[in-house]
Amino acid sequence: GAVVSQHPSWVICKSGTSVKIECRSLDFQATTMFWYRQFPKQSLMLMATSNEGSKATYEQGVEKDKFLINHASLTLSTLTVTSAHPEDSSFYICSARRQISGNTIYFGEGSWLTVV
Amino acid sequence: AQSVTQLDSQVPVFEEAPVELRCNYSSSVSVYLFWYVQYPNQGLQLLLKYLSGSTLVKGINGFEAEFNKSQTSFHLRKPSVHISDTAEYFCAVIPHSGNTPLVFGKGTRLSVIA
Numbered sequence: 001g002a003v004v005s006q007h008p009s010w011v012i013c014k015s016g017t018s019v020k021i022e023c024r025s026l027d028f029q030a031t032t033m034f035w036y037r038q039f040p041k042q043s044l045m046l047m048a049t050s051n052e053g054s055k056a057t058y059e060q061g062v063e064k065d066k067f068l069i070n071h072a073s074l075t076l077s078t079l080t081v082t083s084a085h086p087e088d089s090s091f092y093i094c095s096a097r098r099q100i101s102g103n104t105i106y107f108g109e110g111s112w113l114t115v116v
Numbered sequence: 117a118q119s120v121t122q123l124d125s126q127v128p129v130f131e132e133a134p135v136e137l138r139c140n141y142s143s144s145v146s147v148y149l150f151w152y153v154q155y156p157n158q159g160l161q162l163l164l165k166y167l168s169g170s171t172l173v174k175g176i177n178g179f180e181a182e183f184n185k186s187q188t189s190f191h192l193r194k195p196s197v198h199i200s201d202t203a204e205y206f207c208a209v210i211p212h213s214g215n216t217p218l219v220f221g222k223g224t225r226l227s228v229i230a
Contacts, residue, residue, distance in 0.1 A: 034217040043206060043222045044160075093159060097215055105150070105210065105218055110159035 003027060004096050006108025013084055013115055020080045021111045023050075023094030029074035030096035035067075038091040050077040050094075084115040118143040118209050122221035129197055130229050137192040137224045139207030147209040149190040150218065151181055154204045163205070166190060177201070202228045 005024045013019050023033055031052045036044040048069050049057040056069035066088075068080040081088055093110040123138040141147065151163040164175025171183040181192045190207060207221040 032215045036217075041225075044220045046217050046219075049217065095218065097210070105162075107160050112157075 003098070004030075004094065004106040004108045006094055006111055008111060009109055010112045011114070013113070015085055015115055016083055018080055018082045019084055019113060020078055021092055021094075021113075023077045023079070023096075023108050025075045025096050025106070028096075028098050030077075030098075031074060033071065033077040033094055033096045035069065035077070035079050036093045036095070038093065044093065047079075047092075050079075052077075081113065084113070086115045089114045118147060118211065118219045120207050120209055120219055120221035122205075122207055122224045124224050125222065126225045126227065128227045128229060131199055132196045134195050135193065135197050135201075135226065137205050137207075137226065139190045139192065139221060141188050141190065141207070141209045143188075143209060143211070146212045148212060149181075149183060150208045150210075151175065151179070151190070151192050152206045152208060153177075154206065154223075156203070160206070163192070197226070197228045199228050199230060201226060 003026055007022045011019055033050040035047045037047050038044045046059050047062045050069045050071040052071045052074055058064045066082055071077040091110055091112055094108045096106055098104045119142045121140045129135045149166045152160045153163050154160050163179050164173045164181055166173045166183045174180045179194050181190055183190050204223045204225050206223045208218040210218050
């Protein structure tokens with residue numbers, strides 16, 4: 001079964017509204033989670049590193065005020081797209097590294113965001 | 117820092133033919149290597165990974181990859197492809213230590229033609 005769960009899988013929202021995406025590690029503690037974005041026909045680009053109990057680290061070019069990341073517990077990180085616009089429509093996916101059992105990287109199922 | 121280069125953005129191949137998807141990486145530290153597949157409108161699925169040991173790694177769906185440290189390559193191969201293998205394939209690396217994210221290549225679109 002899923003080790004990292006992401007919700008919702010699909011979301012459609014109106015322009016100007018905010019959308020929250022959750023990423024949960026189901027059976028391990030993840031002090032760090034990573035958020036990626038993928039535009040159609042492109043690769044996954046790292047947006048930010050989510051750190052439990054502290055501020056997220058954003059990649060260059062990613063607006064921290066637009067993409068709010070909260071990592072309030074060892075098993076949950078949330079990404080909130082604020083004041084969404086059609087150009088924010090994308091595939092968002094989170095991941096966490098489980099350093100026990102072979103340094104396995106787990107990905108959430110991904111969230112398809114469409115802003116209309 | 118690490119970087120991954122997937123030399124071919126698109127690879128068309130006839131059904132039942134062999135295929136190789138190329139991946140080269142750059143890193144100043146030792147890395148683990150991964151291949152992921154993404155089918156249309158779906159998330160990522162791990163095909164195989166190289167952590168240590170034998171440099172020839174076998175994965176799911178008949179794919180295999182060979183780690184070549186001297187050439188810093190991790191090419192993905194399949195001896196006979198099926199229509200269902202049509203998808204986007206991503207090579208990725210991560211350092212052995214530290215809690216850093218996967219670095220992805222730009223992807224290779226494999227199109228299998230009947």
